[in-house]
Amino acid sequence: MSDAVVTIRGATKVFDVGADQTRALDGIDLDVGKGAFVSLIGPSGCGKSTLLRLIGDLTQPTAGQVQVNGKSAYQARIDRDYGIVFQSPVLFDWRTVEENVELPLEVGGVDKRKRAQRAQAMLALVELTGFEKRYPWQLSGGMQQRVAIARALSFEPAILLMDEPFGALDEMTRERLNLELLGIWRQTGTTIVFVTHSIPEAVFLSTKVVVMSARPGRIVDVIDVDLPQPRSDLTREDPRYFSFITRVRESLRGRVEGSSLRAAGS
Amino acid sequence: MPQVARNALSFALFAIGIAVVWEVVKLLGGEPTDAWQPPFQWKIATDLNMPHIWDIGGAFVEPAQRNGPVLGAVLVDAAVFTFREAFGGFVIGALLGLGLAIVFVHSPFLERALVPYVVASQTVPIIAIAPVVVIWLQAGWLSVAVISAYLTFFPVTIAGIRGLRSPDPRALELMRSYAASRRDVLVKVRLPAAAPYLFTALKVAATASVVGAIIGELPSGIRDGLGGAILNFNQYYISGPAKLWAAIIVAALVGIAFFVLVRGAEIVLLRGRLGRTQA
Amino acid sequence: MTGRLRHYAPAVAVFIGVLVLWELAVRVLSIQQFLLPRPTAIAAAFAEHFDELLVVGRNTLVEAVGGLAIGAAAAFAVAFATARWATASRALLPFAIAANSVPIIAFAPIMNNWFGILNPLSKMMVVAVLVFFPIMINTLRGLTLVDQSSLELMRSYAASEREIFTKVRIPNALPYIFTALKVSATLSLIGAIVAEYFGGSQSVLGQFIITEAAFFRFANAWAAIIVASAVSIAFFGTILAVERVTIPWHASARHGDAT
Numbered sequence: 001m002s003d004a005v006v007t008i009r010g011a012t013k014v015f016d017v018g019a020d021q022t023r024a025l026d027g028i029d030l031d032v033g034k035g036a037f038v039s040l041i042g043p044s045g046c047g048k049s050t051l052l053r054l055i056g057d058l059t060q061p062t063a064g065q066v067q068v069n070g071k072s073a074y075q076a077r078i079d080r081d082y083g084i085v086f087q088s089p090v091l092f093d094w095r096t097v098e099e100n101v102e103l104p105l106e107v108g109g110v111d112k113r114k115r116a117q118r119a120q121a122m123l124a125l126v127e128l129t130g131f132e133k134r135y136p137w138q139l140s141g142g143m144q145q146r147v148a149i150a151r152a153l154s155f156e157p158a159i160l161l162m163d164e165p166f167g168a169l170d171e172m173t174r175e176r177l178n179l180e181l182l183g184i185w186r187q188t189g190t191t192i193v194f195v196t197h198s199i200p201e202a203v204f205l206s207t208k209v210v211v212m213s214a215r216p217g218r219i220v221d222v223i224d225v226d227l228p229q230p231r232s233d234l235t236r237e238d239p240r241y242f243s244f245i246t247r248v249r250e251s252l253r254g255r256v257e258g259s260s261l262r263a264a265g266s
Numbered sequence: 267m268p269q270v271a272r273n274a275l276s277f278a279l280f281a282i283g284i285a286v287v288w289e290v291v292k293l294l295g296g297e298p299t300d301a302w303q304p305p306f307q308w309k310i311a312t313d314l315n316m317p318h319i320w321d322i323g324g325a326f327v328e329p330a331q332r333n334g335p336v337l338g339a340v341l342v343d344a345a346v347f348t349f350r351e352a353f354g355g356f357v358i359g360a361l362l363g364l365g366l367a368i369v370f371v372h373s374p375f376l377e378r379a380l381v382p383y384v385v386a387s388q389t390v391p392i393i394a395i396a397p398v399v400v401i402w403l404q405a406g407w408l409s410v411a412v413i414s415a416y417l418t419f420f421p422v423t424i425a426g427i428r429g430l431r432s433p434d435p436r437a438l439e440l441m442r443s444y445a446a447s448r449r450d451v452l453v454k455v456r457l458p459a460a461a462p463y464l465f466t467a468l469k470v471a472a473t474a475s476v477v478g479a480i481i482g483e484l485p486s487g488i489r490d491g492l493g494g495a496i497l498n499f500n501q502y503y504i505s506g507p508a509k510l511w512a513a514i515i516v517a518a519l520v521g522i523a524f525f526v527l528v529r530g531a532e533i534v535l536l537r538g539r540l541g542r543t544q545a
Numbered sequence: 546m547t548g549r550l551r552h553y554a555p556a557v558a559v560f561i562g563v564l565v566l567w568e569l570a571v572r573v574l575s576i577q578q579f580l581l582p583r584p585t586a587i588a589a590a591f592a593e594h595f596d597e598l599l600v601v602g603r604n605t606l607v608e609a610v611g612g613l614a615i616g617a618a619a620a621f622a623v624a625f626a627t628a629r630w631a632t633a634s635r636a637l638l639p640f641a642i643a644a645n646s647v648p649i650i651a652f653a654p655i656m657n658n659w660f661g662i663l664n665p666l667s668k669m670m671v672v673a674v675l676v677f678f679p680i681m682i683n684t685l686r687g688l689t690l691v692d693q694s695s696l697e698l699m700r701s702y703a704a705s706e707r708e709i710f711t712k713v714r715i716p717n718a719l720p721y722i723f724t725a726l727k728v729s730a731t732l733s734l735i736g737a738i739v740a741e742y743f744g745g746s747q748s749v750l751g752q753f754i755i756t757e758a759a760f761f762r763f764a765n766a767w768a769a770i771i772v773a774s775a776v777s778i779a780f781f782g783t784i785l786a787v788e789r790v791t792i793p794w795h796a797s798a799r800h801g802d803a804t
Contacts, residue, residue, distance in 0.1 A: 058439050078445045090436045093539055094458045103454070107444040135538050273639035280640040310659050379555035389731050389777035391738040394754045394770045398763075473646040480648050481739060485755075492651075500654035500743065510654060518647035525646035 005159060005191045006032035006055055011064035013050055023216035024050045028064070030210065030219065037185060037192045039202035039209045041248065047217025048195045052161050055193060056084055069158055080108060082159040083152030087167045089144035091136040091151075098123065098132035101151045108155055122150035125184055142173040149181070153188065162194045166201070174198075178205055182231055199252075203244045204231060211251040221251040285319050292316060317508040322515070325508035337509060341495065341516045348491035349520055351407055352479035355414020356471060356524075363419040363471075364464070367426025368452065377427075388420050392478065397485045405486040414478030418471040425467030429460025462539070465532040472524040480517060492517045582764040587771070590764035597753070602772050605741070605750035608665050609733040609780070612672020616733075617726070619673065620680035628688035628714065629706070638682070645678040650736070653743040662745050671740040676729040683725035687718025720795045723788040730780040738773060 011028040040048040057073035068076035126146040211221040295308030326338040370377035403409040483493030499510040660667035741751030757765040
């Protein structure tokens, strides 16, 4: 518990849409341990993206508390403790690949030479060395997303927030990027919170899968995925891989094996 | 053939086409000469109303006034004079337009309060305001530039508001995640995103600034520019119809040249962006 | 309803505020009359010359509307004719864009010569040329920038080119056409007034403004300027209303867009 990088207690989020109110999240309790890879999975509208944004202080809870890296979510954002990757790469089309990767460093006031070094290192990490001077439109979707990941890691944040980053890509690219992401995770030791609605992807990547219900979003199950590390293509053939997938699927359908709502636990 | 060359060729062909049609109209309905009796008599095609193309061309190399400099030289001076006013108006108008857009994007309250008047300002006939401006600022370069700016700022403001608001909301979330200041967001995200929109408006503004400059000269009694030349040659039309046409052609060329200049700047500054540099 | 009120309140507040400040400033600072006549003086001038303003306003409006009609008709004709042949329209576009950069107002004296200085047609022709290019360019864009999938769908129904034109291209072009018409509404009025400057009938708005200004009767001049502005806005509003009725599916979707 003491090394929990993200601690959420009783988080609730209500949106005012005109005269109506939408309860996106209801009483969320969650801990994310240091160096963990946690996936949030659930049906559309279950609030998983909203939960991610609460962690990133991109929206504020109506009730409850969100602590990140031992501080308030707000302070963690000001201190730039996390990087974020969206479903679309959101690269600036007037900047080259390396200028895009340098963006957070520029905003953070890092000097030119150090910026260039970091950008180079990050692009090497995502295996895009040689593409520095290209423009985003010259890259494939998968490559653009890798640039987005390089950018998110360029200032070495403790946490990486990812909102369905591979959702727009084809199956084969997705599987390849899954492996690359795991490699990056091992190399950097960053804590990752990953939103997806692909059950196999969640199981393959994570140390812990958090299953959420439909609106109002609540956590219905937390599953420790203790498949061996490092994960590889062989993992996808492990029979336990399939049983975890089945378990997640059944949680999503509302039938939970053994004890119900397990709120805490690393 | 690169697009630029193709456009230039298109334009040249059409210009030649117009010249041909012009002379054909005169051939069919113009004034009779010793060699040729046209089948029709159209009032519009008389030598007074439609001087021959070669007469217009010839007028360029003849003195504009008795013992004065050649018309071509006079018109070039006038064109430069007017262009300077137009350029001044263009810069003032563009800066004002962009400034207003930035203010409106950051303050929805001011936007709601002032945009209706920005729009309404364009319904006020500039030629009516011109005399007032001239009195305020004394007839001269500045008053005409201000009048020119009046026509220029509007398209830039509207395009600026659109462009500054165009970035993907997720790009703005990204900047929030970097705890970026509002100034950072403006400089690093909104302005670059607005550039294509602004250039489209600047091309319109280029034309508008030339129009504004010419109109501004009219009530100011300024005789050195193209507005003055047009008024002058209009007054003495009967003694030299080709001169008025020559002045109009030069005015047209100034407008087109300015447009091409802005288009050139657009191509250079927006290079690298895919598919944004379109007329 | 209260939402709407809140939305427009700042603009109305600015209007009233400016009027009040204007009135006070001119009285208190005794700013010279020709720079800024008092709003009350302008209102008085408006009341006093109401009949005359009505006449000159109507005459100028006739020039503007007539010119718009001529220019639009010509623009539609050219756009419809060239839309069929993609190469022709692509060749035409750079010329049209360049021609749009020409200060059309320079042609006003020529039109006076061609059509007769007292003939309102000479002013209409200036307006017509002024609005021709924006309307033509936009109409052409609307007719040709059609979604490729829509065209393929129609071809799968073995629709003739004419059917494609009426069922797909024209509806697609309507929003573009209305955009151009709205811009042309204000342009036409300004064009008419500027064209009037080069001479012609005296009972038009442009001449009224210039005459009153020349005699330093600025309250009258400003009253006329306001009339010009109001007529322009009304003209714009009329076209907007026609747009809402003709293409409600598009106009309502565009609500809230800054022009």
